[in-house]
Amino acid sequence: MSATAKATAAPAAHQGASYNYLNHDKSVWSWLSTVDHKRIGVMYAFTLAIVFLVAGVLAILVRTELYAPGETIMGPDAYNQTFTLHGIMMVFLFLVPSIPAILGNFVLPIQLGAKDVAFPRLNLASYYIYLIGGVLVVSAIIFGQVDTGWTFYTPYSSDGGSAVIFMTLAIFIAGFSSILTGINFIVTIHKMRAPGMTWNRLPLFVWGLYATSIVQVLATPVIGITMLLLLLERVLGIGIFDPALGGDPILFQHFFWFYSHPAVYIMILPAFGIISELIATFSRQRIYGYKAIALSSVAIAMLGFLVWGHHMFVSGQSAVSAVIFSLITYLIGIPSGIKVFNWVATMYKGSIWLQTPMLYALTFLFLFTIGGLTGIMVGVLAVDVHLHDTYYVVGHFHYVMMGGTVMALLGGLHYWWPKMTGKMYNETAGKIAVALIFIGFNLTFFSQLILGSQGMPRRYYDYIPAYTGLHQVSTIGSYILAAGLFLVLFYLLWSMFKGARAPANPWGAATLEWTHCTSPPDPHNFHHTPLVTRGAYDFHLADEVFGAQSGDGAGDGAHAPARLAGDGRVAEPQ
């Protein structure tokens, strides 16, 4: 890390970093009451890390139970509750908020050249609303007996254990947090851009968050009213989902998926944004097809509202609607494919620098492609009749949710870690962790794709001995995956105390948070409001990054470290 240390010594790079958003006021109250988007992002990071840890431990328990047929470590009731809690926590409390709440909060205003989001107090409120939702989930765990799966299908959920009430309330409330974040981001992107930051110059992470926020605002109220109706169904027996009273349980499924399909885009669209940042920065290349990437996100956001019926091919919807939903599902593959091709084209002839964040981006490309292709397969009507409710679907959505969203989150976290903490993590440890995660992930979930195609049903506690081998591969894979993730946790925590000091722009990136901000940033982000004169990926115009002598970003710490400057080609560190 000596090269890094040298770079830190460059005058512009560390100027101001000793006074920053982390240390300008250290009291606990200043954190709990902060309206600074950066601190709120950090608070979300801690909270969500705990949620991810708990939900991840639950997953390991599920996998361990499935290591052999019959009872291995828990009984069937405990098993049902364990996978239900795993799913609910991962989807509603972790994946939906994850990237926007942590990285979006931290990075978005800075990438726009703003001092904060448009509504800082609302931002803090949405954090606490999220916490209330989290506390309710915990109370549901204490009261026990939620075994509906994360999908809450009626009549399981309207007749089952009473703690379902807490769960539905929790999701209703957490939904508000999501809506408020979405509104805040849309307004911020429309109204808070720095002079010169035109729509065509926006970093693609911003575009990703913009599309996400649209979906959050349009879809989340529907899950809100669904959960409210479910609550009233349970408490009062209003009969909306009960056939005996004239209602229809299928209506619940329509409502649920009208939110939950768009919700998968709430999870993946910000991930697309991060991947665009990583691939452009670490290929040192102008992004290929900027507009196509930006607008395909918006297209996905819109189309995503028209495909919810592909979750209900065998639930008794009419054949006509099933065919239409299937066709529109194929269409979604087009904008997703456009993105993948654009990213690959961006790397072509670029100067690819294989640092940890880029390794996550490549992992994402590989895993998300498998996830998307398996998605198209289950979108095929006739095929889905066989694959529905098997491990194939479990494999599909883990490839997109974990292989897509979580990989992008990890990549983004490593990428912005120096900015957030002012410290460098250990690159070697980072690379080992990526390898473990990549291998562990594929062992865990590729075996599930095979299991599913052989007919292993999802959510089953027991299975016939013929499936044992693949289940064991999957379980062992999940241990390797967990080891990789714990390694990440360990070296990131370690770097906060012992890591080398981060320069302002360790990656030689060209967006505002790197070119005009110290690491960690000033409490007000910038010393001067930036004037934007080029696009986010115009490296050839980014004199302040690579022309070591010329621009220095007005003393705001814009230099790339010495080893990056010069011909723009990057030497390996150390």
Added chain:
Amino acid sequence: MATTTATTADAPAHEHAHHPPHLQHHFVSSEQQFDSAKLGMWLFLITEILLFSGMFVAYTVYRVWHPETFTAASAFLDWRLGGLNTLVLLFSSYTVALSIHYAQKDRLDRTFWMLVITLACAGVFMIVKAFEYGGKFAEGVFPGEAFDPVGHYAPLADIPYARQFFSIYFVMTGIHGFHVLVGMGIFLWLLFRVRRGDFNSEYYTHIELAGLYWHLVDIIWIFLFPLLYLIGHGGGGH
């Protein structure tokens, strides 16, 4: 991204010399602050519409399934009370619009009284609603399991799925009524702030936003009223 602006926008963060007191420090101008608040409010209203849309979908599906139930059960709602409430809400939309108008003209005393009238209208709406609910509860018309109509409502017992119609009625008007109550809280708070002299023709954001919210509450009622109260009184001549 290469240089910094030379306009007022780049004044160091702590220099507030020319900032009006209501301008939050992360905004460059009052205009930006006002536009942001308004856009945020419009987005919030969209989420409100989608929240209600779930209930409208449920209403539509079940009305298509059991049309006779809906017309027959609807006849037991009093269209005169519903109509009165419609007029009250429409009038309050007018007064809340006037309150904004007077704020723009710096006639804050009139703004105050317009808000008082709006608040009173909301109160009348809730009182009428309370009478309607009370009359139904008294004769066993409850949402859900407790539904056990007697007296004037006794014929409902013979209409299949009437319970579901009334559950939908109570849920939709109940959630709407909750919005009216929230609106009343907002108007009370605005009255207090107008008295305290917080607003003027340059800064009346909160009044404008409350007005937008109130119009939405009004519009939703405009849909609820015919869909719930009037379908039973149509050409059939009940």
